[in-house]
Amino acid sequence: xxxxxxxxxxxxxxxxxxxxxxxxxxxxxxxxxxxxxxxxxxxxxxxxxxxxxxxxxxxxxxxxxxxxxxxxxxxxxxxxxxxxxxxxxxxxxxxxxxxxxxxxxxxxxxxxxxxxxxxxxxxxxxxxxxxxxxxxxxxxxxxxxxxxxxxxxxxxxxxxxxxxxxxxxxxxxxxxxxxxxxxxxxxxxxxxxxxxxxxxxxxxxxxxxxxxxxxxxxxxxxxxxxxxxxxxxxxxxxxxxxxxxxxxxxxxxxxxxxxxxxxxxxxxxxxxxxxxxxxxxxxxxxxxxxxxxxxxxxxxxxxxxxxxxxxxxxxxxxxxxxxxxxxxxxxxxxxxxxxxxxxxxxxxxxxxxxxxxxxxxxxxxxxxxxxxxxxxxxxxxxxxxxxxxxxxxxxxxxxxxxxxxxxxxxxxxxxxxxxxxxxxxxxxxxxxxxxxxxxxxxxxxxxxxxxxxxxxxxxxxxxxxxxx
Numbered sequence: 200x201x202x203x204x205x206x207x208x209x210x211x212x213x214x215x216x217x218x219x220x221x222x223x224x225x226x227x228x229x230x231x232x233x234x235x236x237x238x239x240x241x242x243x244x245x246x247x248x249x250x251x252x253x254x255x256x257x258x259x260x261x262x263x264x265x266x267x268x269x270x271x272x273x274x275x276x277x278x279x280x281x282x283x284x285x286x287x288x289x290x291x292x293x294x295x296x297x298x299x300x301x302x303x304x305x306x307x308x309x310x311x312x313x314x315x316x317x318x319x320x321x322x323x324x325x326x327x328x329x330x331x332x333x334x335x336x337x338x339x340x341x342x343x344x345x346x347x348x349x350x351x352x353x354x355x356x357x358x359x360x361x362x363x364x365x366x367x368x369x370x371x372x373x374x375x376x377x378x379x380x381x382x383x384x385x386x387x388x389x390x391x392x393x394x395x396x397x398x399x400x401x402x403x404x405x406x407x408x409x410x411x412x413x414x415x416x417x418x419x420x421x422x423x424x425x426x427x428x429x430x431x432x433x434x435x436x437x438x439x440x441x442x443x444x445x446x447x448x449x450x451x452x453x454x455x456x457x458x459x460x461x462x463x464x465x466x467x468x469x470x471x472x473x474x475x476x477x478x479x480x481x482x483x484x485x486x487x488x489x490x491x492x493x494x495x496x497x498x499x500x501x502x503x504x505x506x507x508x509x510x511x512x513x514x515x516x517x518x519x520x521x522x523x524x525x526x527x528x529x530x531x532x533x534x535x536x537x538x539x540x541x542x543x544x545x546x547x548x549x550x551x552x553x554x555x556x557x558x559x560x561x562x563x564x565x566x567x568x569x570x571x572x573x574x575x576x577x578x579x580x581x582x583x584x585x586x587x588x589x590x591x592x593x594x595x596x597x598x599x600x601x602x603x604x605x606x607x608x609x610x611x612x613x614x615x616x617x618x619x620x621x622x623x624x625x626x627x628x629x630x631x632x633x634x635x636x637x638x639x640x641x642x643x644x645x646x647x648x649x650x651x652x653x654x655x656x657x658x659x660x661x662x663x664x665x666x667x
Contacts, residue, residue, distance in 0.1 A: 209424070209425055209426065209427045211351075211355060211422065211425050211426050211427065211432075212426075212427050212432060213432045213435055213436060214359065215355040215358075215359070216419050216426060216432050216433065216435075216436030217362075217436045217439050217440050218355065218358045218359045218361075218362040218500075219355075219358065219418060219419050219422065219436075219500055219503075219504065220415065220416060220418065220419050220436055220437070220440040220441075221362045221365070221366070221440055221443070221444065222358045222361055222362050222365070222415075222496050222497060222499070222500035223414075223415030223418045223497055223500040223501055223504065224412075224413060224414070224415040224416060224440070224444050224497075225362070225365040225366070225369070225444070225493055225496070225497065228411050228412030228413070228414065229369070229412050229448060229451060230469075230470060230471050230490055230493070231412075232408040232409060232411060232412045233246070233452055233455055233464055233470055234464055234465060234467065234470060235404070235405070235408040236249050236250065236405045236408050236409055237456075237461060237464050237465060238465055239396065239401040239402065239404045239405035239408070240395065240396060240401070240402060240405045241394040241395050241396035241401075242391060242392050242393060242394045242395040242396075242461075243387060243388060243391040243392075243456050243461055244388075244391035244392050244395075245392065245395045245396070245405075246405070246452065246456070247449065247452060247453070247456075249402075249405045249406055249409045250409055250445075250448050250449055250452050251445070251449060252406070252409075253406060253409035253410050253412070253413055254413065254441070254444065254445030254448060254449070255445070256410065256413075256597075256598060256601055256602075257410070257413040257416050257441055257444070257445070258416075258441040258442070258445065259594045259595070259597055259598040260416065260417070260567070260571055260595075260598045260602075261416040261417065261437045261440075261441050262434075262437065262438075262590050262594050263571050263574045263590055263594055263595040263598060264416070264417050264420050264437070264570075264571070265433055265434040265437050265588050265590065266574055266586060266588050266589060266590050266595075267280045267420065267570070267573060267574060267577075268419075268420040268423045268429065268433045269423075269429060269430045269433060269434065269586070269587040269588045270577070270584055270585070270586045270587070270588075271283050272423050272424070272429050272430070273423060273424050273511065275421060275507065275508055275510075275511025275512070276417060276418065276420040276421035276423075276504075276507070276508055276511075276570075277293060277417065277420075277508075277566055277567065277569075277570040278290050278293050278294055278297070278508050278511055278512055279511055280420075280570045280573045281293050281566070281569060281570055281573065282515065283573070283577070284572075284573035284576045284577050284580070285569070285573070285576070287515075287517065287631075287635070288628070288631055289569065290512075290515075290517065291512075291517045291627060291630075291631045291635060292624055292627045292628070292631070293566050293569075294508070294509075294512040294517055294518065295624070295626075295627030295630060295631075296562055296563075296566070296620075296623065296624055296627070297505070297508060297563075297566075298509060298512075298518075298538075298539070298542065299542070299623065300559060300562070300623065301505075301559055301562075301563050302501070302505040302508075302509075302539055302542075302543070303539060303542040303543040303545070303546040304546050304559055305501060305559065306340055306498060306501060306502065306505075306539070306543035306546070307336065307340075307543055307546035307547050309494050309497055309498040309501065310335075310336035310337070310339045310340050310498060310543075310547070311332055311333070311336045311547070312494045313335075313336065313339055313491050313494045313495050313498065314331075314332040314333075314335040314336045314339070315332060316487050316488075316490050316491035316494065317335070317487070317488075317491050318331070318332060318335070329550065333547045333548075336547055337544055337547055339495070339498070340498075340502075340540055340543050340544060340547075341540060341544075343495075343498060343499045343502050344502055344536050344537065344539075344540040346499075347499070347502050347503050347506070347531060347536055348526065348529060348531045348533045348536045348537075349529055349531070350529055350531075351425070351503075351529070351530055351531050354499065354503060357499065358496060358499055358500055358503075361492060361493075361495065361496025361499065362496065364489065364492050364493070364496070365489075365492065365493040365496055366447070367489075368471075368486070368489035368490070368492070368493060369447050369451050370447075371479070371482065371489075372451050372454050372455075372471065372474060372475075373447070373450045373451055373453075373454055375454060375458070375474070375475075375478045375479050376450070376451075376453055376454020376455070376457050376458060376478070377450075377454070378478075379454070379457050379458050379478055380453075380457050384457065384458075385457065387456055387457060387460045387461060388456070388457070394461075399608070400608055400611075403605055403608035404608070406605055407560055407564075407605065410564070410605075411560060412448065413444065413448075414563075415497070415500075415501075416437070416440070416441060416444075417567065417570070418500065418501070418504040419433065419436055419437070419504075420433070421504040421505070421507040421508050421511075422503075422504055422507050424507075425507075430587040430588070434588050454474065455470055455474055458474055458477050458478045459473060459474060459477060463477075471486050471489075471490050472486050472487055472490070474486075502536070502539070502540075505539060506531075506532050506535040506536045506539055507532065507535075509522055509532070509535040509538060509539060510522060510523060510525075510532035510535045513535065516635065517635055521534050522534045522535045522538055561606070561617055561620050562620040562623075562624060564602060564605065564606060565606055565620075567602065568598075568599055568602040568603055568606065571595050571598050571599050571602070572595070572599045574590070574595040575592070575595055575596065575599070578592070
């Protein structure tokens with residue numbers, strides 16, 4: 200379906216852009232990764248260094264994406280940039296991986312994390328049936344899909360509330376840590392380099408964990424087409440969000456380490472809750488709810504932004520044509536939302552998603568590196584392309600080199616995950632040749648008939664609503 204026929208309405212401003220970036224970054228990472236970063240670096244100052252460097256890398260990547268997002272101002276994010284710079288096959292492989300693994304598994308993980316945080320305070324010290332968690336996770340995914348499909352503007356207002364709630368939770372942690380340190384309890388920072396590890400592999404894994412917590416800085420680019428004044432609001436949202444995130448993450452980790460100490464951080468599986476128990480008094484009862492809200496807000500943003508990637512792929516003929524349709528009453532990509540919801544529900548079936556998390560981290564990092572390298576390639580391939588924002592070349596260069604170096608380590612530390620990622624990615628090649636490049640005539644006929652049938656059903660429902 201052509202771009203001229205299908206476009207999203209511009210209804211998002213600067214505040215909504217900031218809320219989307221903060222909403223997806225302030226998800227579960229800051230409540231999961233501090234333990235892993237500290238274990239792999241071995242020291243307090245080593246861990247804080249990783250958090251600071253990861254913030255700088257995320258900022259460099261986000262600024263590079265600001266150039267891409269204003270130069271190629273269409274929805275789709277990484278998919279659109281890879282398609283423009285490197286051609287349809289790499290772009291299809293990105294879609295293939297994203298729709299089969301990245302998006303649905305991330306949705307499933309975040310929904311299960313939300314279920315854990317609301318069930319454990321209600322049933323403390325109890326063994327909870329895994330299927331109870333999965334049922335709550337499934338209801339959560341369905342509900343967030345519904346509100347995203349119902350009204351984009353309403354959803355962004357809800358996400359604004361989530362954003363301020365999540366920032367408030369982290370500010371409570373930061374203030375608690377500052378008060379703790381103001382009382383002179385800073386013994387954990389004395390000789391803070393003690394125990395620092397020298398293994399390149401360990402430090403690389405620490406950086407992966409840190410980068411995972413910052414992931415999401417590129418998701419506003421999925422919705423560039425819906426931003427009002429994108430040449431202004433996209434870079435401003437990035438410039439506001441990333442320094443804020445880096446500062447908050449550093450201060451939150453300072454607070455964790457001051458109160459719990461290295462031993463306490465390594466021992467906990469619920470760092471925010473244990474921090475609250477140790478330092479916040481009666482406010483400790485609020486922390487599980489605040490963490491649950493943070494995860495819920497991140498999941499809502501992820502559902503919204505990832506559906507635009509699927510929509511953009513379908514609009515270019517890399518996904519079924521039906522997924523390129525928009526619900527004209529609500530101005531949302533309803534078929535894409537439902538498609539990703541169904542796959543996300545399937546991802547809830549396995550008992551363990553650990554291998555999927557590892558696979559996602561490696562392969563998604565590869566495609567992010569490829570997307571950012573599009574800045575360099577397009578400067579060479581299309582030097583006269585209008586660029587409302589033009590970043591210094593050292594920014595994408597540093598990001599690409601650092602990300603590429605981090606990608607080398609899993610080849611020997613996690614060979615199974617790398618092999619699985621490569622295998623699943625390569626299965627997209629025959630799928631591309633069969634379904635996109637040379638689709639059988641019968642398959643095209645069936646797809647067209649199915650799409651037209653869905654269109655008729657939808658138009659019939661719209662007419663019935665108008666008559667009522």
